[in-house]
Amino acid sequence: MCKPHFTLYFIDIVGACNLRCPSCPVGNFQSNDFVNQSRPKGFMQLSLFEDILDKIKREDNEHEYVVIGVYNWGEPLLHPEYPKFIDAIKSRGFYAEVSTNLNVKKVKDVVSFAPHKLIISLSGYHREVYAKTHSNGDANLMVSNLYKLRYYMDKLKQNFAVEISYHLYEHNVGEDLERMMCIANDLGFHFSSELTLLMPLEKNFKYLRGEQLSELEQKLISLMLIKPEEQLKLAQPYKNTSCSLLNWKTINFDGSMATCCAVYDYEYNITNNFLKVSHTELEERKRNSSLCKRCMVQGLHALATYTARDELDKLINERLQKFGSKIIRDASHARHYSFDFH
Numbered sequence: 654m655c656k657p658h659f660t661l662y663f664i665d666i667v668g669a670c671n672l673r674c675p676s677c678p679v680g681n682f683q684s685n686d687f688v689n690q691s692r693p694k695g696f697m698q699l700s701l702f703e704d705i706l707d708k709i710k711r712e713d714n715e716h717e718y719v720v721i722g723v724y725n726w727g728e729p730l731l732h733p734e735y736p737k738f739i740d741a742i743k744s745r746g747f748y749a750e751v752s753t754n755l756n757v758k759k760v761k762d763v764v765s766f767a768p769h770k771l772i773i774s775l776s777g778y779h780r781e782v783y784a785k786t787h788s789n790g791d792a793n794l795m796v797s798n799l800y801k802l803r804y805y806m807d808k809l810k811q812n813f814a815v816e817i818s819y820h821l822y823e824h825n826v827g828e829d830l831e832r833m834m835c836i837a838n839d840l841g842f843h844f845s846s847e848l849t850l851l852m853p854l855e856k857n858f859k860y861l862r863g864e865q866l867s868e869l870e871q872k873l874i875s876l877m878l879i880k881p882e883e884q885l886k887l888a889q890p891y892k893n894t895s896c897s898l899l900n901w902k903t904i905n906f907d908g909s910m911a912t913c914c915a916v917y918d919y920e921y922n923i924t925n926n927f928l929k930v931s932h933t934e935l936e937e938r939k940r941n942s943s944l945c946k947r948c949m950v951q952g953l954h955a956l957a958t959y960t961a962r963d964e965l966d967k968l969i970n971e972r973l974q975k976f977g978s979k980i981i982r983d984a985s986h987a988r989h990y991s992f993d994f995h
């Protein structure tokens with residue numbers, strides 16, 4: 654029987670971020686959003702990371718390729734030992750994926766210790782546009798780093814996949830979108846774009862319960878290209894279908910494991926120690942998760958995985974037109990989920 658092609662582990666090597674994006678729990682989660690305790694912050698120990706990788710190697714034999722994404726709700730390039738994490742992944746024959754806001758000073762390191770794929774998430778070109786949805790970020794630093802990235806890739810003769818992932822909002826689909834597409838094209842990077850979700854999943858439960866939203870949440874929703882109620886409506890036909898995120902695993906910086914990459918509160922962790930629970934038992938716990946059941950009953954999983962793709966794409970293009978964009982989003986804007994495995 655054929656093995657499934659690849660699996661993906663998100664491992665947050667940094668449990669913190671230098672930015673405070675309002676669409677992300679790092680920026681939008683308040684202390685009263687947590688069920689009990691708030692979430693800890695910190696850096697993953699290299700030895701813990703290596704133990705986790707070794708356990709994956711021993712126990713997860715179902716897939717031909719294993720991709721390790723060293724991110725979820727944190728900025729991996731903040732880790733002082735970042736290069737060693739990339740080495741640890743590659744030395745075990747796994748594929749290394751990094752997602753960053755690129756508001757950092759170590760572009761040369763990123764290239765010298767190259768992952769197989771680097772994703773740069775952003776939401777604008779001009780400082781004032783970018784800063785609305787990448788709060789605390791500096792567009793000039795990020796854009797200049799894109800050029801440095803190309804410079805060092807050429808100088809050090811390092812070739813790896815780079816994807817610019819543009820988060821679409823009402824305020825950034827004009828000149829900003831066009832400029833970033835041109836820069837990606839000039840530098841030879843793949844350009845993808847996607848509508849923004851209200852994350853994490855817990856915020857959608859709050860939204861569905863009709864609870865009073867904070868000023869920050871209301872402001873975010875006012876900027877979203879497709880509003881949460883529209884996203885939810887499109888997700889309804891997929892209620893009670895299976896969820897593709899169940900196939901992937903998310904490990905926090907302290908070795909605990911989340912239900913999935915869309916969930917933030919430690920209340921919903923599957924275990925507080927990934928190392929101590931067998932792969933089979935972890936799969937079982939995910940399958941029986943009461944959070945997943947609640948999520949699927951309401952169709953939220955379809956929202957989190959953009960399942961209504963065709964309808965969403967149609968709506969995105971209607972909105973791009975409405976907000977004066979000359980761009981038509983087509984298949985070339987899709988996120989690349991596969992690697993050039995070899």
Ligand code: SF4
Pocket residue numbers: 670671672673674676677678679680725726727728753754774787
């Ligand atoms: S850069 Fe990424 S991890 Fe950091 S706050 Fe923004 S979305 Fe969250």
Ligand code: SF4
Pocket residue numbers: 854896897898899912913914915916942944945946948949953954957
């Ligand atoms: S059902 Fe919901 S909580 Fe469970 S894995 Fe899917 S998106 Fe995450």
